[in-house]
Ligand code: 5GP
């Protein structure tokens with residue numbers, strides 16, 4: 001989508017600190033990190049949120065989740081733990097409407113979330 005911030009990041013139009021890329025997904029550091037590790041993992045294809053992802057995309061969603069786990073391991077978060085967040089829609093606080101999984105770790109988190 002031409003007007004989407006994260007599509008522009010995937011396309012290289014907007015710079016980012018890239019962490020990982022393959023044919024279908026892209027991972028980069030959040031510009032306003034909320035924890036010592038804060039990585040965003042996204043599909044290269046544009047879907048506004050989880051609501052727009054077709055039911056046929058199970059492999060893509062699984063790939064993102066398992067890559068998030070792998071990136072957490074690489075960041076040394078295996079023992080301490082980590083949180084994966086997928087905000088969806090207005091009440092969740094979703095601000096960028098290209099689906100993205102947050103990988104957060106390196107500090108003690110609280111529950112319930114704000
Ligand atoms: P949301 O609130 O939609 O779940 O999360 C959007 C995230 O995107 C926020 O954590 C925000 O800091 C991050 N973000 C917004 N604009 C940019 C940007 O231009 N570059 C990067 N790397 N992250 C961004």
Ligand code: ZN
Pocket residue numbers: 001004005006007008045046047097098
């Ligand atoms: Zn997009």
